[in-house]
Amino acid sequence: MIQYIDGKQVRNMFVSGANNLKNHKDLVDKLNVFPVPDGDTGTNMSLTISCAIKELNKVEKDDIGQLGKALSKGSLMGARGNSGVILSQIIRGIAQSIDGKEILTSMDIAKALKNGSDIAYKAVIKPVEGTILTVVRESSEYALKAAVLEEDIIEFMKLLVKEANNSLNRTPELLHALKEAGVVDSGGKGLVLVYEGMLKSLEGQFVESQEVQTSETSSVQVENKISTEDIKFQYCTEFILETDKISDIQMRDKMLKYGDSLVVVGDDGIIKVHVHTNTPGDVLQEALAFGQLLTIKIERNYQKRLLRNSINNFITTFLFCIIFIYIKREQNFAFVLFFWRFSYNILGCLLKCLLNYFFVHFSNSSSVAKT
Secondary structure: OOOOEOHHHHHHHHHHHHHHHHHOHHHHHHHOOOOOOOOOHHHHHHHHHHHHHHHHOOOOOOOHHHHHHHHHHHHHHHOOHHHHHHHHHHHHHHHHHHOOOOOEOHHHHHHHHHHHHHHHHHHEOOOOOOOHHHHHHHHHHHHHHHHHHOOOHHHHHHHHHHHHHHHHHHHHHHOHHHHHHOOOOHHHHHHHHHHHHHHHHHOOOOOOOOOOOOOHHHHOOOOOOOOOOOOOOOEEEEEEEEOOOOOHHHHHHHHHHHEEEEEEEEEOOEEEEEEEEOOHHHHHHHHHOOOEEEEEEEEEOOHHHHHHHHHHHHHHHHHHHHHHHHHHHHOOHHHHHHHHHHHHHHHHHHHHHHHHHHHHHHHHHOOOOOO
């Protein structure tokens, strides 16, 4: 029975949770249909929490408060996409709650998760239920009740993970886009993966980072054909502003006119903004009037998924032509079935690796860093 955890265990829980998300990011990407079906939620959440872990690794002592501050800073500075910014605020709320503590009980963890939920909701201008916000809220509210009855942290975390999965499975009933596509919310799934990785760490099954993604993406079928017709704002625009001239609330009010999916958070002279807009230049020009832009990222919504789908269609067509020629010449159907499965998997994996490298490299090179 574990009634409390110390700083070392907190560190291991977050690293294990981050690794579990990273190992399944392709699955989370495939679930991504809301708010924009660009297939990058898993990638964005993984990159966000990876930045948090990099900052965590700079802290030598296992002091819970210092670990929390490092995780909060790293996740904010590295937050990518709508889901990444929300995840950074969940981590920020957790960090605020555990600051100054030497050990954590199940009730401390529950209160930290609830604070993470509250902070995340405040950061989103128009919260939508059926998303990661719902999963973190419902699971944290349940955690407060569970912590009263369960002092054993492992058993408490098992209850938390179970409720988080239950909440995740209810998301299609709350969000029509998910129900239409036949999937659960991608951001919520990412959060559940973090929780599950944390639990495994406590159980002595620390999750190591894997270079090869799991094969469970093949079991996910998105039922509807994703269309770009409903995408009102074309550019996902993100930046970090260093300023002492404007608050995050004032910046939020100024950004409202530019688009939707707006998330604005501030901390210690730094303001992080994420917005979907048709005029990214105007957004940046407005921000520059108040300080220095530390990072900038602009991507066209849906573009990455379109390219990935085009590659997949090319692979299918190419292999079909080869098989058709072979059938016509040899009439060997057993070999054809084997060849199809083997060739598609090998070529698909190779092209997928190249695509992942291209997108990460391109995104990083398109960010502007100033010192």
